[in-house]
Amino acid sequence: MSIIYFLIGCSVLMALVFLGAFFWAQKSGQNDDLYTPSMRILLDDEDELPSRTDKK
Template sequence: MSALYLLIFASLIVALGFLGAFIWSVRRGHFDDDYTPSVRILLDDNPEDTN
């Protein structure tokens, strides 16, 4: 039964670590740009001169 308590405690520590990393990344602005990735393939990297 003590192994079960140890596994529950370890899983809570890992879950809190992932939650902390997610909150840190949201506060740093890693998820701010949600428009550009969806249209990046449509943008032309090297526009050709048509003249």
């Protein structure tokens, strides 16, 4: 029966750690811009494309 109390204590502690990490992420601005990252994959990066003028 004492293992149940230990597991409940561990789960409450783990939940508080995750809750603290969530609030820290919100406070530091992790979710400020949700639109730009989803659109970034649709745009081509022209700097990384090989040049076509190098043909021999």
